[in-house]
Amino acid sequence: MVTHMKHTAEFLVFGATGQQGGAVARALKERGGRVRAFVRDADSTRSRALAAEGISLAIGDLFDPASIDRAMAGIAGVFSVQTSSPAGEITDAQEVWQGKAIADSALRQGIQHLVYSSGGAAGKGPTDMGHFDSKSEIEAYVTALPIASTITRPASFMEMLLLPGMGLPQGEFSFFMKPDQSMQMIAVRDLGRMNAEILLAPDRYAGKVIELAGAAITGKDLERAFTRAAGRPIAYRRFPEAVLAANPFLHRLTELLDTGLLAGAADISALERQFGPMISLDDWLGGPGKSLFSAALNHENAQIALR
Numbered sequence: 662m663v664t665h666m667k668h669t670a671e672f673l674v675f676g677a678t679g680q681q682g683g684a685v686a687r688a689l690k691e692r693g694g695r696v697r698a699f700v701r702d703a704d705s706t707r708s709r710a711l712a713a714e715g716i717s718l719a720i721g722d723l724f725d726p727a728s729i730d731r732a733m734a735g736i737a738g739v740f741s742v743q744t745s746s747p748a749g750e751i752t753d754a755q756e757v758w759q760g761k762a763i764a765d766s767a768l769r770q771g772i773q774h775l776v777y778s779s780g781g782a783a784g785k786g787p788t789d790m791g792h793f794d795s796k797s798e799i800e801a802y803v804t805a806l807p808i809a810s811t812i813t814r815p816a817s818f819m820e821m822l823l824l825p826g827m828g829l830p831q832g833e834f835s836f837f838m839k840p841d842q843s844m845q846m847i848a849v850r851d852l853g854r855m856n857a858e859i860l861l862a863p864d865r866y867a868g869k870v871i872e873l874a875g876a877a878i879t880g881k882d883l884e885r886a887f888t889r890a891a892g893r894p895i896a897y898r899r900f901p902e903a904v905l906a907a908n909p910f911l912h913r914l915t916e917l918l919d920t921g922l923l924a925g926a927a928d929i930s931a932l933e934r935q936f937g938p939m940i941s942l943d944d945w946l947g948g949p950g951k952s953l954f955s956a957a958l959n960h961e962n963a964q965i966a967l968r
């Protein structure tokens with residue numbers, strides 16, 4: 662029998678002012694969960710928005726373990742996520758340090774269940790990409806601790822598609838896939854929904870590693886869906902060789918897609934049976950991604966910003 666956390670249980674969500682944590686916190690709230698968000702600045706616009714939605718705030722910093730311990734008091738389940746080096750704020754070693762600090766605190770504080778949000782490329786051997794290998798290291802650390810934990814590995818976010826610099830204002834779109842090559846992706850909203858379900862049913866999910874994705878998307882799918890959403894032709898191509906040659910980071914990501922590692926390992930049908938229907942690319946473009954798409958389409962001075 663599946664045991665759901667009692668409705669009085671409170672969940673601590675890291676990164677709640679960001680994409681993943683924000684989606685998890687809101688999905689928990691929608692399901693009647695009590696949520697505490699770990700935030701650095703209670704006065705930021707995003708922290709205030711969380712508070713206005715009935716989410717309580719615990720002030721702290723991931724570099725301050727005492728503040729993590731304080732935030733965990735009385736908590737049943739924890740959602741752990743860290744930023745990574747491509748965002749430019751921390752090194753890979755610091756990401757590992759923060760991921761371990763949360764896990765250590767969860768153990769000290771007797772937390773019932775820790776959900777660590779990793780990444781789709783983790784746990785499959787070395788990748789030579791620091792922000793993927795960092796996640797493999799945190800995963801190994803978390804699973805070795807004597808604490809109930811679940812590892813979730815999200816595919817690339819659909820939101821990533823609309824970073825500036827992919828060519829949309831010029832009527833084209835460049836990304837990692839060859840036109841016929843497919844890559845699993847996920848809408849951040851689905852990621853939030855699934856992690857919330859996992860937090861609410863620890864007995865069902867503890868001890869598991871779950872690859873999360875909502876759709877397998879080819880370059881041609883992007884061309885069709887973007888053309889439809891824009892109401893004018895958007896031609897798809899893989900990043901040109903000159904761009905890849907000048908950017909070792911993008912180049913390595915493309916290689917990892919070609920070897921299959923970044924193509925995604927989620928069983929999307931099984932996820933849909935377990936968690937309900939996933940948001941398709943078209944539905945995402947017409948819903949949660951609509952304003953992002955419009956902004957990307959109309960961006961005048963787009964630069965390559967993906968790192």
Ligand SMILES: NC(=O)c1ccc[n+]([C@@H]2O[C@H](COP(=O)([O-])OP(=O)(O)OC[C@H]3O[C@@H](n4cnc5c(N)ncnc54)[C@H](OP(=O)(O)O)[C@@H]3O)[C@@H](O)[C@H]2O)c1
Pocket residue numbers: 675676677678679680681682699700701702705707721722723724742743744745748779780781792815816817818819821
């Ligand atoms: N993008 C993708 O397609 C993808 C796919 C799979 C996995 N990932 C992984 O997802 C992770 C990033 O998640 P995200 O996109 O949700 O991040 P995000 O939107 O950039 O948000 C980062 C969050 O972390 C908080 N934070 C940063 N430093 C902190 C500190 N020292 N103490 C406390 N809180 C801190 C931020 O709070 P403030 O409001 O205070 O800044 C913010 O809430 C990365 O590890 C990345 O590799 C990304």
